Amino acid sequence: MSFAAYKMMHCPTGIDNCASGFLTHSRADYVPRVPPLPSDDLDPDADWPNPATRRDLGPIPNLVITSANVLEVYAVRVQEEPAKGAPAASESGRGGVFDGVTGASLELVCHYR
Numbered sequence: 001m002s003f004a005a006y007k008m009m010h011c012p013t014g015i016d017n018c019a020s021g022f023l024t025h026s027r028a029d030y031v032p033r034v035p036p037l038p039s040d041d042l043d044p045d046a047d048w049p050n051p052a053t054r055r056d057l058g059p060i061p062n063l064v065i066t067s068a069n070v071l072e073v074y075a076v077r078v079q080e081e082p083a084k085g086a087p088a089a090s091e092s093g094r095g096g097v098f099d100g101v102t103g104a105s106l107e108l109v110c111h112y113r
Contacts, residue, residue: 061076
C-alpha cells in the first residue's frame with residue numbers, strides 16, 4: 001500500500017506563467033457603440049462625431065496566472081476618461097492602446113490549487 005501526501009507550507013510569492021483569454025465572458029458579447037447620426041443629412045454644417053476623439057476599448061480578456069500549483073483568473077476592470085466637456089481627473093497626452101484610459105484594476109474571479 002502506498003500513498004502520497006502534500007501540504008503547502010507557504011503560498012507562492014512569484015508568478016511562473018501568465019496568459020490572457022476569454023474564460024468568464026465571450027468576445028461576441030461585446031456590442032460596439034454606434035455614434036449618433038446628425039439630425040439633418042443635407043446640412044453641410046452638421047456636427048459629425050469625430051472618431052478620433054473617442055475610441056472604444058472593445059472586449060478585454062481575462063488574465064490567467066499560475067504560481068507553483070496555484071491557478072488564478074482575474075477580470076480586468078478599466079476606468080475610462082470622462083466624456084468631453086466634463087472635468088478630467090488628470091490631463092495625459094497618452095495615445096495608442098491607453099488612449100482614454102485613466103486606470104485599471106484586477107478582480108479575482110477564481111482561485112484553484
